[in-house]
Amino acid sequence: MTIETTPVTPRRRKATVAATSAVLAVAVGLVGSLAACSAFNPPPMSTIGEVDFASPLAIPPLAESTVDGSGVRHFSLTAQAGQSDFGQGHATATRGFNGAYLGPTLVAERGEEVAVDVRNTLDEPTTVHWHGMHLPAAMDGGPHQMVAPGEIWTPRWTVDQPAATLWYHPHPHGETEKQVRQGMAGMFILHDDAERSAGLPAEYGVDDIPVIVQDASFDADARLQLTGGPFVGVLGDTLLVNGTVGPYLDVTTDVVRLRLLNASSARSYDFAFSDSRDFAIIASDGGLLDAPVRASDVQLSPGERAEILVRMSPGEDIVLRSLEQDLGGVVGFVGPSGAGDSFDVLQLRAADVLRQAGTIPAAFVPIERLSEADATAERSFTLDGTQINQREMDLGRIDEVVEVGSTEIWTVTNNMAAPHNFHVHDVQFQILTIGGSVPPAELAGWKDTVYLRPNTAYRLIMRFEDYTDPDMPYMYHCHLLRHEDAGMMGQFVVVEPGQSPGTPPGSSHHSGDGAGDEDARGGAREGYGPRDENPQSHEH
Numbered sequence: 454m455t456i457e458t459t460p461v462t463p464r465r466r467k468a469t470v471a472a473t474s475a476v477l478a479v480a481v482g483l484v485g486s487l488a489a490c491s492a493f494n495p496p497p498m499s500t501i502g503e504v505d506f507a508s509p510l511a512i513p514p515l516a517e518s519t520v521d522g523s524g525v526r527h528f529s530l531t532a533q534a535g536q537s538d539f540g541q542g543h544a545t546a547t548r549g550f551n552g553a554y555l556g557p558t559l560v561a562e563r564g565e566e567v568a569v570d571v572r573n574t575l576d577e578p579t580t581v582h583w584h585g586m587h588l589p590a591a592m593d594g595g596p597h598q599m600v601a602p603g604e605i606w607t608p609r610w611t612v613d614q615p616a617a618t619l620w621y622h623p624h625p626h627g628e629t630e631k632q633v634r635q636g637m638a639g640m641f642i643l644h645d646d647a648e649r650s651a652g653l654p655a656e657y658g659v660d661d662i663p664v665i666v667q668d669a670s671f672d673a674d675a676r677l678q679l680t681g682g683p684f685v686g687v688l689g690d691t692l693l694v695n696g697t698v699g700p701y702l703d704v705t706t707d708v709v710r711l712r713l714l715n716a717s718s719a720r721s722y723d724f725a726f727s728d729s730r731d732f733a734i735i736a737s738d739g740g741l742l743d744a745p746v747r748a749s750d751v752q753l754s755p756g757e758r759a760e761i762l763v764r765m766s767p768g769e770d771i772v773l774r775s776l777e778q779d780l781g782g783v784v785g786f787v788g789p790s791g792a793g794d795s796f797d798v799l800q801l802r803a804a805d806v807l808r809q810a811g812t813i814p815a816a817f818v819p820i821e822r823l824s825e826a827d828a829t830a831e832r833s834f835t836l837d838g839t840q841i842n843q844r845e846m847d848l849g850r851i852d853e854v855v856e857v858g859s860t861e862i863w864t865v866t867n868n869m870a871a872p873h874n875f876h877v878h879d880v881q882f883q884i885l886t887i888g889g890s891v892p893p894a895e896l897a898g899w900k901d902t903v904y905l906r907p908n909t910a911y912r913l914i915m916r917f918e919d920y921t922d923p924d925m926p927y928m929y930h931c932h933l934l935r936h937e938d939a940g941m942m943g944q945f946v947v948v949e950p951g952q953s954p955g956t957p958p959g960s961s962h963h964s965g966d967g968a969g970d971e972d973a974r975g976g977a978r979e980g981y982g983p984r985d986e987n988p989q990s991h992e993h
Contacts, residue, residue, distance in 0.1 A: 497793030498690055501774065506800040510700035512658040513639060513665070516557035525609070526565050530556060531572040532579050532600075532623075532637065539691070539698050541675035548575065548635040554696045556621070556639030558663055561612050563645035568609040573600040579632060581606075582624035583641060584756065585738055585881070585901045587614045587918075590925040590947070593878055596626035596848060597925060597958050613919070614881065615740035615899070616648035618712045618758045620665075626848060626942075630686060630718045630934035631679040636696065638665065638716045647818040648741060654710040654762070654810040661710045662702065664773075666798060667693045668720045683789030685872055686719035686935030692775075694799050701800040704765050706810035709801070710735075711761050711773075715753040718934040720791045721780060721872065721904065724798070725750035726763070727772040733813050736760035739881035739899025744816040746894040752778060754874040754904035756932035759895070762813055765803040773799040780872050781906035790872045820898055823883050823914045827860040836875070836905065836931060836941065837868040845940030851926055851954045853945035860916045867905035873936065875911070876902040878927040879947075882915035902932055923948045924955035 518528050535553025536544040550556030561567050571581050578601050582594035591598070592608035600606045619641040623632040640663050654660035668689030670678040678687050694700045702709075715722055726732070726749075733745040738758050751759050765771075775796045832853060834841055844852070855861065862885065867873045881899035884892040888909040896903070905911060923946055930942030946954050 495789075497777070497795070499795045500692070500797050501795050502797070504699050504797040504800075506699050506701040506772075506797075508697050508699050508701070510662075510702045510799065511695045511697045513555055513663055513695060514557045515657060516551075516559045518559075524566060526561060526567045527570070528559055528567065529570040529572070530581065530621075530639075531574055532581075533574045534576075537636070537696065539669070539671065539675070539693070541671045543675035545671065545675045545677060546635075547677070548632065548637050550581075550637065550639055554636035555665065556637070558639060558657070559621070559641045560657075561641075561643055563612055563614065563616065563643060566609065566611045568607055571600055571606045571608070573602055573604055573606075576602055577628070578602065578625060579628075579637070580624045581621050582878075583608075583619065583621050584876075585617060585619035585758075586610075586612075586641070587879055587881070589920040590879070590922045590927050593927060594621070595624050595878065595926075595928050599625060612643060614643065616645040617643050617738070617740040617899070618714065618736065618760055619643060620714055620716065620758070622716070624928075626846065627938045630938050633716070633934060634667075634669070634677060634679045634687065634718055638667075640665065640712065640714065642712070643740075651741070651814055651817060652811045653735070654706065654708055660706040660708065660810045662712065663695065663714070664711050664799065665695050665714045665716050666722060666775075667716050669693055680935070682719070682935070685790050685933055688720055688789070688791045688794075689717075692796050692798055701802055704801050704803045705808055706765070707807040708762050708764055708810040708813075711763065713751070713753060713759045713761065715755050715757050717755050719755060719872075720794075721752060721754040721778060722775040722796075722798075723750050723752045723778045724759075724761075725774055725776050727774055727797075730763070730771070732761045732763040734759055734761050734895045735813075735817075737895065737898040738901045741817040742894070742898040743820050745813050748895060750776060751895060752904070754872070754902070754932070755934065756874065756876055756902040757900075757904070763801070765801065765807060767803055767807050768805050769803045771801050772797050773801065780904075781909070792872075820883075823860055823916060825862065825885065825914065828862045828914065829859045830855075831862045831864065834863060834865045834875070834929070834943075835868050836866070836873045839936050839939035839941045841930070841941055841943050844943070846930075846942040846944075848944075849957060850944065851946050851957060852943040854954045855917050855945055855947050856950050856952075857917055857919070857921045857947050858950075860914065863913045863915065865903075865905060865911045865913060866909065867907050870907045872904070873931045873933060873941070874902055874904045875913075875929065876932040877913075877915065877929045879920070880915045880917060882913040885912040885914050887911055917947050921947050921949050921952070923952055924957055926957050
């Protein structure tokens with residue numbers, strides 16, 4: 454079997470070195486003295502050719518689940534502390550779900566109703582946000598759905614969106630960067646009939662591989678650096694893939710599907726292969742593209758995902774790398790953003806005999822294109838410093854009110870020469886234009902997170918469906934987690950036509966059993982509020 458390249462939409466390789474050099478030349482002229490900013494702009498780091506790929510890639514286990522008599526699929530996640538060995542000479546204190554680091558991969562089908570028991574055995578509150586999922590605001594796992602130590606929270610919703618690579622992670626206001634960097638994250642994979650019938654590699658852990666990429670920094674005692682760093686946040690010097698340092702993957706098929714997730718808190722990556730080979734980008738954040746896109750690199754900022762297919766030849770070894778990037782900044786921000794850094798990420802080792810895994814179709818099911826003509830509202834968002842529209846996050850304030858069923862255009866602009874990106878909860882959006890131009894093919898599908906090049910307007914179109922709640926908001930924010938924690942976040946509620954917004958919970962801890970609350974359709978909310986895992990009886 455061979456990968457068919459004819460139907461794949463070509464994409465031009467970014468001239469990252471030339472672009473970066475041009476920006477540097479201009480910036481040096483403006484600054485006047487490179488030496489004056491050298492302390493602020495440290496030299497780039499590189500691990501190219503220096504990684505000893507000595508550890509097999511860990512594959513997160515599939516989460517166990519049961520289906521009850523009413524057809525609801527039940528999962529269980531336990532937030533817990535642990536110890537992990539990252540080859541630092543000492544064990545490292547970490548956190549994970551159902552284990553010491555990261556969490557299992559949840560898998561569900563479109564149309565299934567799912568419920569997840571989230572138990573918190575940590576010594577501090579946490580949340581679990583279902584990044585990229587369309588679901589009621591009370592089930593979203595944002596900062597209003599805090600789970601205190603000893604509590605259980607059971608969100609419940611019906612999966613109603615295309616097949617996609619989603620993920621889950623904590624979202625406690627002011628503490629997200631720390632908890633994610635400790636290891637609290639995992640994938641949530643959705644399937645549907647269209648994706649299953651496309652003939653794509655689909656054997657989890659064999660030819661369908663989760664690739665969760667994070668960067669880490671350790672001190673002399675093997676402790677993780679959790680906060681601090683430059684303006685963007687912590688930039689680690691060691692890469693972890695599925696929690697593995699220096700990983701290799703034994704490939705047994707001629708085509709392998711890599712589900713790339715940038716789970717870092719601040720660092721962007723430009724993924725490419727050591728021999729500059731082309732691969733097929735088949736999906737972005739929210740699911741399959743209209744057709745595969747042929748590329749030799751794919752750039753992901755924190756929170757973004759991409760699915761790629763790469764063809765292997767018998768007996769060969771290749772390395773997935775992250776290259777230097779053009780993030781659109783100026784000289785003062787190239788070093789602190791990590792744009793000049795490069796890494797060896799993962800080695801792929803092909804067996805001498807490879808099994809045929811499938812083919813790449815000419816096209817997938819066409820994506821429904823949202824029309825500007827249907828938009829009933831337009832909003833503008835400017836990111837600067839750690840504020841959006843000159844305001845920092847206030848858990849008691851509703852910033853935007855959206856009517857259910859409406860289509861809106863949001864114009865989002867990064868107003869400073871430093872990296873930011875933008876994530877919207879609940880919806881998947883489409884990018885209409887970037888700086889007035891149509892987006893490249895790999896950004897033309899469904900997205901929930903997008904990198905914002907400085908001083909460039911991104912016009913996003915999205916539709917708000919199904920769920921209303923005047924009191925419980927969704928979030929929008931920069932997904933560089935230090936920025937999010939510092940207040941670069943806002944809240945919106947989805948209401949019925951003509952309905953006024955209510956009052957959100959005013960603190961970061963939302964408790965109660967949900968009794969008396971009503972969802973968009975009237976009646977009791979699906980799911981439960983946090984409850985005590987070990988309730989105590991009291992005798993009088």
